[in-house]
Amino acid sequence: MKFGGTSVADAERLKRAARRIVAAREEGNNVVAVLSARGKTTDELVGLAREMSDNPDPREMDMLLSTGERISCALCAMAINDLGHRAISLTGSQAGIVTDTSHTKARILDVRADRIRTALDLGQIVLVAGFQGVSTTQDVTTLGRGGSDTTAVALAAAVDADVCEIYTDVTGVFSADPRIVPDARKLDVVSFEEMLEMASSGAKVLQLRSVEYARNHGVRIHCRSSFDDSTGTFVVGEQETMEHALITAVAHSTDEARLSLLGVPDEPGAAAKIFAALADANCNVDMIIQNEPLEEGRKAEVSFTVPRDDLRAAQAALEPVAAELGIETIDAVPEMGKVSIIGAGMKSHPGVAAKVFQVLAEERINIEMISTSPIKISCVIAADQVPTAVRVLHGAFELGADGIVAEAPIGEQAR
Ligand code: ADP
Ligand code: ASP
Ligand code: MG
Numbered sequence: 386m387k388f389g390g391t392s393v394a395d396a397e398r399l400k401r402a403a404r405r406i407v408a409a410r411e412e413g414n415n416v417v418a419v420l421s422a423r424g425k426t427t428d429e430l431v432g433l434a435r436e437m438s439d440n441p442d443p444r445e446m447d448m449l450l451s452t453g454e455r456i457s458c459a460l461c462a463m464a465i466n467d468l469g470h471r472a473i474s475l476t477g478s479q480a481g482i483v484t485d486t487s488h489t490k491a492r493i494l495d496v497r498a499d500r501i502r503t504a505l506d507l508g509q510i511v512l513v514a515g516f517q518g519v520s521t522t523q524d525v526t527t528l529g530r531g532g533s534d535t536t537a538v539a540l541a542a543a544v545d546a547d548v549c550e551i552y553t554d555v556t557g558v559f560s561a562d563p564r565i566v567p568d569a570r571k572l573d574v575v576s577f578e579e580m581l582e583m584a585s586s587g588a589k590v591l592q593l594r595s596v597e598y599a600r601n602h603g604v605r606i607h608c609r610s611s612f613d614d615s616t617g618t619f620v621v622g623e624q625e626t627m628e629h630a631l632i633t634a635v636a637h638s639t640d641e642a643r644l645s646l647l648g649v650p651d652e653p654g655a656a657a658k659i660f661a662a663l664a665d666a667n668c669n670v671d672m673i674i675q676n677e678p679l680e681e682g683r684k685a686e687v688s689f690t691v692p693r694d695d696l697r698a699a700q701a702a703l704e705p706v707a708a709e710l711g712i713e714t715i716d717a718v719p720e721m722g723k724v725s726i727i728g729a730g731m732k733s734h735p736g737v738a739a740k741v742f743q744v745l746a747e748e749r750i751n752i753e754m755i756s757t758s759p760i761k762i763s764c765v766i767a768a769d770q771v772p773t774a775v776r777v778l779h780g781a782f783e784l785g786a787d788g789i790v791a792e793a794p795i796g797e798q799a800r
Contacts, residue, residue, distance in 0.1 A: 387419040387515065387537035391554040392611035393457050394424035402552070402611065403464035406510060410470060415505045417544060419515045419537040420461055422453025427516075427530070440697075443488035447517070447527045450489075451477070454514035454533065462512050472510040475500065477525075480511075481543075482518035482536065484526045487667055491518060491526035493535065493598070496543035505544070513540060534595035542602035549604050551591065552611035557618035558583070558590055560784040561635040565775050568785040572633065573616075576623040579633050579727055582761040586725035587638025596620065623729070632728035632737070632782045637775045639768045641671070641721040642696040643753065645688040646703070648713030651678050656687060658706050666702035668695040671723075672754045672765055684713075690754065690765055693719055721753070722771035725763040726778055732759050744781045750774055 386409060388402045406418050422430075430449050434441040458474035465472035481497030504511045515533025520526045528535050534551060541549035558580070559569040575583075577600035584593040591608060599606050599620065609617025619625075649655050656675065663670055673689040691699045696719055703715055724745075731737045738755075741762050745752060750773065754765035766774055779785065 386416060386550045386552060387533055388421065388457075388611055389533065389551070389553045390421040390424055390426070392552050393420055393422075393461070396460075398611075399423070399457065399461050400464050403461050403468060405552070405611070406461075406472075407465060407468045407470050410510055415544075417501060417505070417511045417513060417540050417546070418461070419513050419533055419540060420454055420457040421515050421533040423457050426453040426456070444524055447488045447491075447525050450527045451514065451517040451525050454516050458512040458514045465510055465512075470510055471508065472512055473504050474512040474514070476514050477517035477536065478519035480513040480540070482513075482539065484518035484520050484528070486520045486522055486524070486526070488520075488524070489527055490529040490667065491520060492594070493518060493528070493539050494521065496539050498540065498543040501540070501544060529592070529594070531589055531592035532594070534592040535598055538595045538598045538602075538604050538606065541604045542598065546604070549599070549606050551606060551608045553590065553608065554611065555590065556610040556613070556615055557608050558588070558620070558634075560633065561775055561779045562588065562637065565637070565772050566635075566779045566785075569779065570784060570786045572618050574619045574621060574626050575633065576626045576729060577620060578623055578760060579729055580620045582725070582727045582758065583634055583636045586636035586727065586761065586763055587640070587723060588634070588636040591620070626729075630728055631730035631734055632726050632784060633730075634727050635775050635778045635782075635784065636725045636727060637723065637771050639722040639771050640693045641690045641723050641765065641768070642693045642699075643688060643690050643718040643721045643765065644696075644699060644703070645686060645716040645718075646707065646712050646714070647686050647716065648684040648711070649675075649687050650710055650712075651681075651683060651685050655685075655710055658710065659687060659703065662702045662706045663691075663699055666698050668699045668702065672756045672763070674754055688754070690721060690723070693721075720768040721765055722768035723763055723765050724771055724774040724778065725761055726782065727761045729760050731762075738762050740781065741778065744777050745774060748773055748777055 393399045410416050462472040462474040483495040484491035515536040557571045561569040563569045580596045606620040671690045676686045750770045752764045756763045
């Protein structure tokens with residue numbers, strides 16, 4: 386059972402989570418619960434770091450950020466003990482979560498769950514601080530924003546749990562962020578494949594890595610509300626999903642930045658150098674466009690997007706490469722966003738892209754970059770146009786509560 390930040394935001398909610406954990410235990414289950422930091426704690430800790438330094442040391446950042454979830458776990462253990470059960474809180478390190486050394490976005494390499502198993506055998510409820518681990522060089526690491534989801538899935542895999550329940554502030558995974566589209570439809574079941582595309586397109590209800598981990602280890606995720614008992618959304622293998630909607634969801638992000646390199650020499654290896662430098666700096670590059678010069682010897686332009694949080698690191702990493710390659714300008718636009726439509730049904734239906742472009746054009750929304758996968762179309766647009774883009778696409782593809790779900794050719798879809 387994993388409880389997100391809003392679900393443990395204050396004493397009352399922490400106690401509610403404690404009661405829910407105890408109820409699951411009393412039904413006869415062994416329970417491992419992963420907790421997030423309370424409310425906006427992680428943001429506040431980031432703020433504290435910024436008061437100290439413009440460029441905080443990543444190792445120290447992780448020491449700081451990991452404290453938020455420890456607080457939640459210790460407090461919740463106290464509440465559970467008062468309810469007459471025995472609980473033990475563990476840091477990520479104590480829980481055996483071993484990661485690589487990339488501070489602030491470490492990857493889980495191994496889960497050594499012996500201590501958890503021993504505690505469960507003693508009848509204890511185990512509370513694990515989410516979003517953190519210990520590196521192969523014995524430093525505290527964190528798993529990237531939203532990382533408690535990944536802690537939960539990794540532990541579920543390690544202890545061979547029946548299900549990994551992700552308790553959050555919405556009743557499941559929706560056809561779009563319900564905060565932007567009030568009539569978004571709750572999905573009963575979504576495939577790993579679609580959920581991966583949604584998460585990588587910004588639907589932060591589940592962290593991308595948690596979905597990858599669940600798919601790779603066959604962990605069943607049940608994403609549900611921490612405020613009521615309703616059934617949420619199951620994220621499962623494709624064979625278990627019954628219907629194939631043409632389009633399942635619209636996802637968005639307003640946290641992108643675009644970098645454009647002007648005057649890139651038109652020679653083999655230039656792009657390799659640019660993107661190797663970004664990879665070494667651990668920057669996640671998303672979309673890439675290279676405009677090849679028409680005439681021999683002219684220079685090229687390379688544009689790409691990175692998460693806005695990575696912009697500074699990307700610019701720093703590019704400076705030496707730019708000097709080496711004689712790149713004229715590095716142009717940065719920090720306020721970019723992305724809107725994506727996802728659906729396994731689009732694999733076999735032409736015309737989806739045309740409809741997306743038309744719908745956005747009718748709103749006079751300029752598309753700066755496009756990328757596609759067999760089940761996704763993403764468009765980079767200005768960040769302030771994202772909410773409108775999400776709403777019009779959600780409406781145009783009739784994804785709302787009364788919308789169609791059956792697979793139908795695009796022309797026949799409108800009713
Ligand atoms: P937690 O703190 O529980 O981890 P998050 O804030 O990380 O919760 O994720 C839940 C939020 O994700 C919701 O409040 C919602 O605004 C947002 N969200 C974005 N896209 C979706 C979607 N398609 N379905 C449900 N929630 C979504
Ligand atoms: N507290 C961390 C964050 O805010 C991790 C999480 O909540 O999953 O990103
Ligand atoms: Mg989250």
